[in-house]
Amino acid sequence: MEKFRILAINPGSTSTKISIFHGEEEVFTENIVHDYEELKKFKNVIEQEGYRYEAILNALAARGYSLDEIDVVVARGGILRPVKAGTYRINDLMLEDLKDAVAGEHASNVAAFIAHRIGAEKGIPAYIVDPVSVDEMEDVARISGLDGIERKSLSHALNIRRVIYKVSEKFGKDPGELNFIVAHLGGGISIGAIRRGQMVDVESANCEGPFSPERSGGLPILELIDLCFSGRFTKDELKRRLIQEGGVYSYLGTKDIREVEERTRSGDKKAALILEAMVYQIAKCIGQMATVLKGDVDFIILTGGIAKSDYISECIADRVKFIAPVERVPGEEEMKALAEAACRVMTGREKVLDYGGGE
Numbered sequence: 044m045e046k047f048r049i050l051a052i053n054p055g056s057t058s059t060k061i062s063i064f065h066g067e068e069e070v071f072t073e074n075i076v077h078d079y080e081e082l083k084k085f086k087n088v089i090e091q092e093g094y095r096y097e098a099i100l101n102a103l104a105a106r107g108y109s110l111d112e113i114d115v116v117v118a119r120g121g122i123l124r125p126v127k128a129g130t131y132r133i134n135d136l137m138l139e140d141l142k143d144a145v146a147g148e149h150a151s152n153v154a155a156f157i158a159h160r161i162g163a164e165k166g167i168p169a170y171i172v173d174p175v176s177v178d179e180m181e182d183v184a185r186i187s188g189l190d191g192i193e194r195k196s197l198s199h200a201l202n203i204r205r206v207i208y209k210v211s212e213k214f215g216k217d218p219g220e221l222n223f224i225v226a227h228l229g230g231g232i233s234i235g236a237i238r239r240g241q242m243v244d245v246e247s248a249n250c251e252g253p254f255s256p257e258r259s260g261g262l263p264i265l266e267l268i269d270l271c272f273s274g275r276f277t278k279d280e281l282k283r284r285l286i287q288e289g290g291v292y293s294y295l296g297t298k299d300i301r302e303v304e305e306r307t308r309s310g311d312k313k314a315a316l317i318l319e320a321m322v323y324q325i326a327k328c329i330g331q332m333a334t335v336l337k338g339d340v341d342f343i344i345l346t347g348g349i350a351k352s353d354y355i356s357e358c359i360a361d362r363v364k365f366i367a368p369v370e371r372v373p374g375e376e377e378m379k380a381l382a383e384a385a386c387r388v389m390t391g392r393e394k395v396l397d398y399g400g401g402e
């Protein structure tokens with residue numbers, strides 16, 4: 044089988060991960076850390092396109108790679124309108140929706156712009172895969188409790204789908220035969236219930252659910268209303284406080300959970316309480332998702348950076364292992380997931396989808 048040369052791009056809030064794959068083999072990877080002061084100069088994430096594009100070119104050149112050697116470019120998909128899972132051609136409507144942030148701001152919104160630019164310049168295909176707004180929720184899960192506000196499906200869909208395949212493969216099963224609860228535990232957290240391959244419900248700390256290293260998750264609503272009208276914050280400041288400076292950071296001034304663990308070990312009682320509370324809320328949400336699946340759960344999967352911690356994984360497992368066996372896939376495999384998706388479409392094993400502004 045032909046080994047396509049793939050450039051995978053995954054922008055985060057302060058860094059851009061890039062990898063080159065030959066077929067499904069990763070031959071180069073780098074996490075380009077951006078100067079936060081430089082990023083802050085841009086009005087929004089889309090305006091960072093040129094800055095991140097140059098950084099990618101420089102990082103590739105420093106290791107002797109050039110875009111001329113690439114056959115296909117593939118990027119993490121941002122917050123688009125709700126779409127089904129899959130690999131999408133980057134089209135004008137997609138870029139327009141991302142530019143207008145129709146469904147919200149996120150670092151990954153710039154990814155399609157960078158990939159599209161490289162694709163156009165080099166005359167190669169450019170795709171995004173399993174965007175944050177993959178939506179397979181059942182109607183009953185969309186009801187929030189207030190007419191006019193609908194629950195949304197926002198998640199680490201790319202990594203969640205990848206780890207489901209990985210765990211299914213480990214047990215010699217097809218993901219379509221199994222039910223999972225997947226907790227992606229990174230700077231942001233999302234916890235999904237996956238029934239026979241379909242993510243029928245999900246909570247993400249961007250809007251609800253457990254707090255994460257940097258996000259508040261769900262909050263008591265009346266106090267939140269008071270905060271909104273306190274005059275202490277503009278709308279943008281408050282959003283930043285909930286999404287980038289909420290969660291663990293708001294209590295302890297750090298987003299680094301390794302540091303929080305270290306402080307806990309050294310006897311810092313506040314750090315210990317906040318860490319326990321995060322574990323408690325994660326476990327509680329996993330419990331909720333078990334009811335979505337009516338208790339028919341084959342595996343609970345813990346993934347993301349925090350799942351690298353034996354201590355935290357054990358604390359969570361201690362609370363939820365009565366539901367189903369707990370599997371760990373530490374870190375995230377988003378780059379691999381992007382490359383595999385590119386291989387599938389380049390070899391015709393999977394159909395490329397067209398973004399039509401909502402499926």
Ligand SMILES: Nc1ncnc2c1ncn2[C@@H]1O[C@H](COP(=O)(O)OP(=O)(O)O)[C@@H](O)[C@H]1O
Nearest residue numbers: 229230231256298299300301347348349351352
């Ligand atoms: N070994 C570890 N133990 C505990 N927490 C970790 C460990 N490694 C990374 N983390 C935490 O994981 C979070 C980042 O998750 P990650 O999935 O790597 O990134 P992001 O969500 O930013 O893409 C940070 O809070 C980081 O401190």
Ligand SMILES: CCCC(=O)OP(=O)(O)O
Nearest residue numbers: 175197198199231247249
């Ligand atoms: C909205 C869910 C996706 C998400 O939060 O991604 P990051 O943790 O990478 O910001």
